[in-house]
Amino acid sequence: MKKRRMDPIPPPLAVPAVKRRVRPEKDWEAKLAGLRRAGLWRSMREIQSSQGPEVNLNGRKVVMLCSNNYLGLAGHPALRSAAIRAVERYGVGSSGARLISGAMSPHKQLEERLAAFKRAPAALVYNSGYHANLGLLQALTGPDDVVFSDELNHASIIDGCRLSRARIMVYRHGDMDHLESLLRRVRTKKKLVVTDTVFGMDGDLAHLPELVHLSEHHGARLMVDEAHATGVFGPRGGGLAEEFGLQHRIPIQMGTLGKALGCFGAYVAGSRALIDLLINTSRSFIFTTALPPAVCAAAIAAIDLVEKGTALRERLWSRVRQYTRGLTALGVDAQPQSPILPIVLGENARVMRTCESLLGRGVFAQGIRYPTVPKGTARLRTSLMATHTRDHIRTVLTALKAVLNQA
Numbered sequence: 001m002k003k004r005r006m007d008p009i010p011p012p013l014a015v016p017a018v019k020r021r022v023r024p025e026k027d028w029e030a031k032l033a034g035l036r037r038a039g040l041w042r043s044m045r046e047i048q049s050s051q052g053p054e055v056n057l058n059g060r061k062v063v064m065l066c067s068n069n070y071l072g073l074a075g076h077p078a079l080r081s082a083a084i085r086a087v088e089r090y091g092v093g094s095s096g097a098r099l100i101s102g103a104m105s106p107h108k109q110l111e112e113r114l115a116a117f118k119r120a121p122a123a124l125v126y127n128s129g130y131h132a133n134l135g136l137l138q139a140l141t142g143p144d145d146v147v148f149s150d151e152l153n154h155a156s157i158i159d160g161c162r163l164s165r166a167r168i169m170v171y172r173h174g175d176m177d178h179l180e181s182l183l184r185r186v187r188t189k190k191k192l193v194v195t196d197t198v199f200g201m202d203g204d205l206a207h208l209p210e211l212v213h214l215s216e217h218h219g220a221r222l223m224v225d226e227a228h229a230t231g232v233f234g235p236r237g238g239g240l241a242e243e244f245g246l247q248h249r250i251p252i253q254m255g256t257l258g259k260a261l262g263c264f265g266a267y268v269a270g271s272r273a274l275i276d277l278l279i280n281t282s283r284s285f286i287f288t289t290a291l292p293p294a295v296c297a298a299a300i301a302a303i304d305l306v307e308k309g310t311a312l313r314e315r316l317w318s319r320v321r322q323y324t325r326g327l328t329a330l331g332v333d334a335q336p337q338s339p340i341l342p343i344v345l346g347e348n349a350r351v352m353r354t355c356e357s358l359l360g361r362g363v364f365a366q367g368i369r370y371p372t373v374p375k376g377t378a379r380l381r382t383s384l385m386a387t388h389t390r391d392h393i394r395t396v397l398t399a400l401k402a403v404l405n406q407a
């Protein structure tokens, strides 16, 4: 029998031109002009080296003072070689979503390692913290739920709340009395309290013991975001829940792999039922290509270092103490609870000017403005690394002294 030839791709249709074409750029340019006028224009810099305590920024060597690489693991030889070995064995891409073709051995190994690290029955890897928060809130809550959220929670939690279609009750930052009054006001059994454990732009800590108590007392589930605490807090680096010995009282714990762990991606740790529910219903887990296997292999190497990393954490705290003493001598109100110490300057233009003057003196601390932080609280978000030397801190303090006097 004669084979029928498949139809080739049909020839392109001629698209008739209209007389007056809409030019979307006009609207976009107007929006951009508004951002510029408000001092809110953002642009990216270029780091031309690996992420160490010093980096090459636009051709200049500067001290890095605004990274989340708290333990200095992003460039660590053990992570590099784990990633290289995995690339050689597994290649680069995962080629598909976890539930289709993308679930590879390094994903499974990382999840087993994470469950052991977090002392949880199970763990699940997400492609980023942003994905994890979106996917958790979407999967665990719906229009019948009420979510109680700290007003300074990360944007990914805020967006997850929006996606959940739950009723959202925002409590004043760290204000447990306010949270309690809101919890009392709501009759439903479907309550979820959600909080960062370390607030990324302020560096302060959530009141975890009170949050656990209030949640249990009012029959609410508690979800914590350990993005800035993983690797930094807890005797084994497991996070603030571990620091307080409360891991078993917090049913939903997420954290990221891209900060102190020096890699990329995120995890959720909890019961088998939680993880199975996420695998089956969490859209940001289901509908995305799985992480590259080499990232998972590097994350396993990072967890090994973090668990044994008491010396790294001690060094980090020692730098925090040195820096705090220096800041206080400069008249900056510094009361560190974590390696993040913001210097709040208030006005957008002032913070960006100060940031550029600091760069001129060899120190990189990015200015942070609305909507990342509330209006009128623009700041240099300075953060320390275990790999900063005492000399780095001295350089930073000398530069800050000069620029804060001018600012």
Ligand code: PMP
Pocket: 127, 128, 129, 130, 131, 133, 154, 156, 196, 200, 225, 227, 228, 256, 257, 258, 265, 266
């Ligand atoms: N949660 C918090 C508290 C964060 O600070 C961040 C990132 N800055 C995220 C979640 C998002 O994590 P990721 O960068 O992995 O998307």
